[in-house]
Amino acid sequence: MIPVQGFEGAKVAVLGLGRSGLAAAAALKAGGAEPVLWDDSPEARAKAEAAGFTCADLTRQGAFDGIACLITSPGIPHLYPRPNPVIAAAMAAGVPVDNDIGLFFRxxxxxxxxxxxxxxxxxxxxxxxxxxxxxxxxxxxxxxxxxxxxxxxxxxxxxxxxxxxxxxxxxxxxxxxxxxxxxxxxxxxxxxxxxxxxxxxxxxxxxxxxxxxxxxxxxxxxxxxxxxxxxxxxxxxxxxxxxxxxxxxxxxxxxxxxxxxxxxxxxxxxxxxxxxxxxxxxxxxxxxxxxxxxxxxxxxxxxxxxxxxxxxxxxxxxxxxxxxxSFGGLPHRSQTVAEKRGVRFVNDSKATNVDSAAKALEAFTNIRWIVGGMGKEGGVAALKSSLGAVKKAYFIGHSARDFALELAPLEHEICETMEVAVARASAEAEAGDTVLLAPAAASFDQYPNFEKRGDHFTQLVQALPD
Missing domain, CATH: 3.40.1190.10 (Mur-like, catalytic domain)
Known part of the structure; x- marks a missing residue:
């Protein structure tokens, strides 16, 4: 832990009690500050109090009286599309607003x-x-x-x-x-x-x-x-x-x-x-x-x-x-998870938008492409210029049929689920092919996040016969 300097004996408010918020509170306490915590989630506040921290409602009138600084988690808007009410109140009260990165460098x-x-x-x-x-x-x-x-x-x-x-x-x-x-x-x-x-x-x-x-x-x-x-x-x-x-x-x-x-x-x-x-x-x-x-x-x-x-x-x-x-790459980012029967299996579940999917498609040859999920604004038609190495697409998830229409006349199969897509792609793949998961879409229709989607792909691939 890096004890925070410059706030010894001062009250410092912390908004947002995820990983960075709780770490900031602990580091402030280690540096001699008195952290005062708040999160809209009762469960998050209960977790913080169980860890020995004091929670106080920062939405109430006068909440920033005697507060030296407000530390906010990165995911909480401070300006656009509109300031979080707690951050707006701190600024109106003349209380400096910072985050854990600022505390680290000081x-x-x-x-x-x-x-x-x-x-x-x-x-x-x-x-x-x-x-x-x-x-x-x-x-x-x-x-x-x-x-x-x-x-x-x-x-x-x-x-x-x-x-x-x-x-x-x-x-x-x-x-x-x-x-x-x-x-x-x-x-x-x-x-x-x-x-x-x-x-x-x-x-x-x-x-x-x-x-x-x-x-x-x-x-x-x-x-x-x-x-x-x-x-x-x-x-x-x-x-x-x-x-x-x-x-x-x-x-x-x-x-x-x-x-x-x-x-x-x-x-x-x-x-x-x-x-x-x-x-x-x-x-x-x-x-x-x-x-x-x-x-x-x-x-x-x-x-x-x-x-x-x-x-x-x-x-x-x-x-x-x-x-x-000796660098193995990061999970879910153009990660080779297996090579079986001369076929390479690549997990790029992090390719959640058109730009990142295009980069993945341009990195390999002889691609059997697993694509789809919760489509984003703008669709995937812009990927047409990146399909030169794709032998066949296997569409999954909520936007499977929409993607198929946008990318026509690309050879494809509507698979709906990851299980079907992996089974079909692996069955049709030949030595020298790459089975690539690069969804060009969010995961939230079938998975809580892109990591779970990539893990599922990897598990299915590893269960395939050698």
Whole structure:
């Protein structure tokens, strides 16, 4: 746990008692603050009180009298589409509003660091797609290199739930737009921006607000080094905002679409090869094509971003390449779960929208595609340009027939359930085929979340005969 600094003896309100809220309350208490908790759910309040915390109704008149700060969970709106009433009341009362990310950055460094020869570092990763894989890959490379490291944030543990730093440690944080938007302190040593595509637009009142939330990670405190994906206009703009000129190597540009050899420092992937260029010359290259845990151009972008981040710490290219080969990938993200009779089975249940499904479809050949669920606004017609490798589609879930109509004349079968789809796809698959779960839809018609959907697919595949 990271005891929160700066609130000793003060009352601090905590709104939202999920994982991050309870961790924040415990860290505040450990730092000498008096946390006062609230959640609309009686069950959540009962759980907090059972853990020894005090709950008080923050919706009542005068609830913020004597409160030094309000800490809110990332999922609770503070501005758009409309502020939560408790947050609005805190702001009206002049009470600062923050989140656990802000508390982390104000509390991470301690006097104990004065005795360290090598100061701890933080690497923060944000973006629309690939940030979980990039974060996990950075963490994996550091572990492979024998560096002390912890991973937290939007993946794994809450940021205040990690252990205090040891000498030379690197903490790797995945940060969502919800987390970066409100944090009052954002001071990473290395900040990574993967890419940007439409998401959470109601929460940020459009793409401009969404990008602005991501940009705060680079603008509020200013990282020592920035790793920026420049395959979208927003990344190009952000890189231009940071760099003082073409040779400024505080910025590492990253691309999975084109060569970037004319800058001070760049890392890019073309035709399955990662290349690092510095001051106009290539200094390293890695063949990514045979790395099972990083299939497809979207994962090659993740590999470039992770490579750039750890190169900033001085790790050697050969060591990074070794770590790439031992990276198994994240569950539910282009994860190979089995190979049977020459057929590869891939779980990409996290591909819940058109953009992520397209990337999955472009990563493999000879695809038997399991697709469907609770369709999202806009449908899936935009995927027609990504169907070149699909031999047949097996539609499941609520939107099965709608998807079939939108993607006509694609060869297909209406299967309704995962059980039928896996059975039919595996029965028809030939050696060299890939049975790919990339739903392009939410899971809520048949599963509580995409993880349960991916787990079910994996269980069914593993039960198939070898």
């Amino acid at each position: 509390s991470w460094a301690t006097e104990a660091w004065d005795d360290f020869d090598i100061a701890p570092r933080t690497i923060c990763v944000t973006g629309s797609n690939g940030k979980s894989t990039t974060t996990a890959l950075i963490h994996h490379i550091l572990q492979h290199a024998g560096r002390p490291t912890q991973m937290a944030g939007n993946i794994g543990r809450g940021v205040l739930d990690i252990d205090p730093a040891v000498e030379g440690e690197v903490v790797v944080l995945e940060l969502s737009s919800y987390q970066t938007d409100l944090a009052r302190a954002l001071t990473p040593d290395i900040a990574v921006f993967t890419n940007l595509s439409p998401d959470h637009l109601d929460r940020h009142a459009g793409m401009g607000g969404y990008f602005a939330a991501k940009r705060r990670l680079f603008a509020e405190g200013g990282p020592d080094r920035a790793v920026i994906g420049v395959d979208e206009p927003e990344g190009v703009y952000l890189a231009n905002q940071i760099a003082m000129g073409r040779e400024d190597d505080r910025l590492i540009r990253v691309s999975a679409a084109r060569k970037l050899g004319d800058y001070g420092w760049s890392v890019f992937a073309r035709k399955g090869f990662l290349a690092e260029w510095r001051k106009g010359r290539q200094v390293a290259s890695i063949d990514l094509r045979a790395i099972t845990g990083l299939p497809g151009a979207h994962n090659h972008q993740n590999a470039c971003a992770a490579y750039a981040a750890v190169r900033s710490l001085g790790l050697a290219p050969k060591l990074i390449e070794e770590a790439f080969h």
